[in-house]
Amino acid sequence: MSGDLKPDIRRQTLVGLNSFISGIGEKPFRAKQLYEWLWKKGARRFSEMTNLPAGLRTRFEESFSFPSATLAQEQQSGDGTVKVAFLLHDGLRVEGVLIPAGGRTTACISSQVGCPLGCSFCATGTLGFTRNLTRGEIFDQVFILNELSQEKVHVPLSNIVYMGMGEPMLNYQEVVASVERLTAADGAGISPQRITLSTVGIPKMIRQLADDGVKAHLALSLHAATNEKRDQIMPVNKRFPLEEVIAALKYYHQKTKKRFTLEYVMLGNVNDSEKDARDLALFCKNFPVKINLIEYNAVEGSGYSPATETRVQAFVSTLERKNLVVNVRKSRGKDIDAACGQLVGRS
Numbered sequence: 010m011s012g013d014l015k016p017d018i019r020r021q022t023l024v025g026l027n028s029f030i031s032g033i034g035e036k037p038f039r040a041k042q043l044y045e046w047l048w049k050k051g052a053r054r055f056s057e058m059t060n061l062p063a064g065l066r067t068r069f070e071e072s073f074s075f076p077s078a079t080l081a082q083e084q085q086s087g088d089g090t091v092k093v094a095f096l097l098h099d100g101l102r103v104e105g106v107l108i109p110a111g112g113r114t115t116a117c118i119s120s121q122v123g124c125p126l127g128c129s130f131c132a133t134g135t136l137g138f139t140r141n142l143t144r145g146e147i148f149d150q151v152f153i154l155n156e157l158s159q160e161k162v163h164v165p166l167s168n169i170v171y172m173g174m175g176e177p178m179l180n181y182q183e184v185v186a187s188v189e190r191l192t193a194a195d196g197a198g199i200s201p202q203r204i205t206l207s208t209v210g211i212p213k214m215i216r217q218l219a220d221d222g223v224k225a226h227l228a229l230s231l232h233a234a235t236n237e238k239r240d241q242i243m244p245v246n247k248r249f250p251l252e253e254v255i256a257a258l259k260y261y262h263q264k265t266k267k268r269f270t271l272e273y274v275m276l277g278n279v280n281d282s283e284k285d286a287r288d289l290a291l292f293c294k295n296f297p298v299k300i301n302l303i304e305y306n307a308v309e310g311s312g313y314s315p316a317t318e319t320r321v322q323a324f325v326s327t328l329e330r331k332n333l334v335v336n337v338r339k340s341r342g343k344d345i346d347a348a349c350g351q352l353v354g355r356s
Contacts, residue, residue: 018073019047019145023195033068043069047145048196051152053077078103078142078149083157091157095150097122101139103174105150107157113167116154120147120184121175126209128243130232130276132308133174141180147187151197169199172207172228178214185218188225201225207272209245212257219264227261228270228301229254233280234288242279255295268297274305275316275324282320286327299334 021029026040042061046052054075055066081096091107103119124131125138150173155166169191171177177184188204190196201224208215209230218227233239239246258269273289275281293300302325305315316324321337328335 015074017143018075035065048190053079053149076143076145078146080153097146105154105173107154109162114158114162114164115168115170116151116166117170117173118147118150119173119175120171120177120180124175126176126245130242130274130311130313141183144183144186148190151191168203170205176209177206178208178211181214185223188223209243210249210254212249212253215257215261219261228272230272232274234292238280258296262296271298271300272303273300274303275321276305277314277316281316281324283323283327286324290328290331290333293333301336301338303338
């Protein structure tokens with residue numbers, strides 16, 4: 010949240026803005042103009058709202074804060090991936106990634122400054138947690154990365170994944186509010202089918218997603234299919250063991266009828282054996298899923314290495330013999346520390 014005591018303009022509903030506008034004696038259509046600047050045109054400061062009278066913009070400045078994210082730095086990989094540093098109103102930074110592939114582009118965005126979970130294979134976890142992002146700051150990342158996509162690849166964003174810094178389910182209200190604004194007809198108008206929320210598995214919030222009818226796809230960052238192994242690499246599993254996660258996922262599927270994705274980073278000689286694959290297949294018996302196997306990207310000091318191609322292929326074969334849908338995801342942007350698990354604010 011902003012340190013400013015004034016209310017955040019992007020926490021105001023259209024009804025609330027209408028009330029404010031009428032209260033200061035302005036014409037009612039000004040509220041709709043303001044709302045369009047906030048959520049359709051992606052304005053990040055009042056001065057950009059050029060069809061509003063200067064005096065009214067000044068009144069907004071006096072009455073509301075406008076915490077936003079701005080483009081601070083970009084770095085391009087040899088494979089076309091672009092890592093972006095976003096500067097926040099309080100001087101903090103988060104990172105996002107634009108990933109072009111086959112005429113499509115995906116925006117990987119952050120939901121928190123840092124991350125409180127400390128997964129042992131992830132660079133972001135070494136930062137610790139500073140604060141949650143606001144819905145507006147999350148929205149800004151998408152808007153900026155969409156501009157970059159059109160500038161560099163000449164196509165708008167195809168997909169949005171909440172897989173950057175932070176755990177989205179620990180910033181539930183702001184994340185869901187940002188999804189609503191991204192998908193609303195009076196917002197960015199993006200199809201919810203193109204948005205994925207990734208979580209390590211916070212059971213209460215997985216159930217809440219189902220109860221709230223959030224339309225975005227769900228992805229579970231699993232990475233090990235037994236408590237013993239997951240405890241070793243993901244401290245959060247000691248708080249939310251797999252039995253609780255499975256129960257929440259069953260509830261989610263029962264309520265939404267939607268298949269979700271399992272994300273599984275392949276750590277060499279850690280979670281990549283054929284027994285690990287059989288454990289994963291057993292886990293998947295609980296609900297319909299698709300599995301993304303992700304190449305591990307080196308994180309300095311972690312002690313981990315990528316699984317070999319031979320072990321990956323044996324892992325895939327074991328899963329496919331169980332009639333599971335498996336995709337092997339190759340990393341993009343490794344040369345600029347922009348790949349999965351590498352976002353740590355290093356320029």
